[in-house]
Amino acid sequence: MIACTLFTFLFGIQGRSNKLGWSYEDIVKKLQIWKLILSVFAFESAPELIFGLYLLYYFRVFERQIGSNKYSVFILFSAIMSLLLQILGLRIINDSSLNILTSGPYGILFASFVPFYLDIPVSTRFRVFGLQFSDKTFIYGAGLQLLFSSWRRSLLPGICGILAGSFYRMNVLRIRRMKFPDFIASFFSRLALPSRGSTSPTATARNPLGSVPSFAGRQVEGNYPAPFPSTVDPPEDSIATLVSMGFDRNAARQALIRARNDVTAATNILLGSE
Known part of the structure; x- marks a missing residue:
């Protein structure tokens, strides 16, 4: 990006876009x-x-x-x-x-x-x-x-x-x-800025699917609407939608509560909580 x-x-300023x-x-x-x-x-x-x-x-x-x-x-x-x-x-x-x-x-x-x-x-x-x-x-x-x-x-x-x-x-x-060799992945990972929560041991845990990262144990952050009362659970289909995208079930439920069951907002919360 x-x-x-x-x-x-750069090319637009120089007039060379064409x-x-x-x-x-x-x-x-x-x-x-x-x-x-x-x-x-x-x-x-x-x-x-x-x-x-x-x-x-x-x-x-x-x-x-x-x-x-x-x-x-x-x-x-x-x-x-x-x-x-x-x-x-x-x-x-x-x-x-x-x-x-x-x-x-x-x-x-x-x-x-x-x-x-x-x-x-x-x-x-x-x-x-x-x-x-x-x-x-x-x-x-x-x-x-x-x-x-x-x-x-x-x-x-x-x-x-x-x-x-x-x-x-x-x-x-x-x-x-196929995957890049570990030494190449390790080299480029050192060039990247560490994301929030990357030091947490649960941040790198993976779920039984293997290739899908788990988001268990992460606390969602940000200025989002106040959550519903704890007695009101998010719809099961909304939780299933987030789980299918690779998020942990508990983290997905917590994000949905904070986002007032807005799946898009909950997704942004989960992606921003890394």
């Missing part, structure tokens, strides 16, 4: 690999940046589900696979109107929509003018806005990202079982 913000503003895109000739014939790498870290416009950062921030929930190590593998696989598919797509289409693709982490973002669709349950539903929506509608809306932001120039990267996420889901090359 920081890299996308810095690079987007040079962030890349073409098949740039990569294959001119061997300008730096354009391919840079395209992962910068958007071409401020609206794309806003929607992109919103989705990047939301999709951090998958890191809590599968762990930082495997999530890093997912990011690296999605970025590389989507870029390869984009190059292949440009070669197959061979259309002059689709000469230059837009830049941005489209592969990572749209690959994340695959587990978002399959693994994240709907927690709330509501109607507007007779049409039914859910709490996932806003995420899909942001994705559609980003997908069609530059029409065909952004449509192809988005589709390639979805394909990359599908390949990861199908465990191509057993990618879902």
Whole structure:
């Protein structure tokens, strides 16, 4: 998120945002690999940046589900696979109107929509003018806005990202079982700022699912609405929704009480209590 913000503003101030895109000739014939790498870290416009950062921030929930190590593998696989598919797509289409693709982490973002669709349950539903929506509608809306932001120039990267996420889901090359070596994970963990509660021995405990981190023993913090009386328990389906996202049952119940049974607010409480 920081890299996308810095690079987007840097090229925007210099008036070089239109040079962030890349073409098949740039990569294959001119061997300008730096354009391919840079395209992962910068958007071409401020609206794309806003929607992109919103989705990047939301999709951090998958890191809590599968762990930082495997999530890093997912990011690296999605970025590389989507870029390869984009190059292949440009070669197959061979259309002059689709000469230059837009830049941005489209592969990572749209690959994340695959587990978002399959693994994240709907927690709330509501109607507007007779049409039914859910709490996932806003995420899909942001994705559609980003997908069609530059029409065909952004449509192809988005589709390639979805394909990359599908390949990861199908465990191509057993990618879902891969992890970075411990010394690499240990090195990068030292570069990261420690999160709140990281010193607690229960913070690193895992539940029986193995890859899903447990949040048992963490006290939720923040200025949130006063809790319900202790005699009023949150709905079981709301607790089940948070548990399916990788949170401990007791921590989920406590967060729901503080958030007055608002699943979205409870999720933010749990994510912010690390």
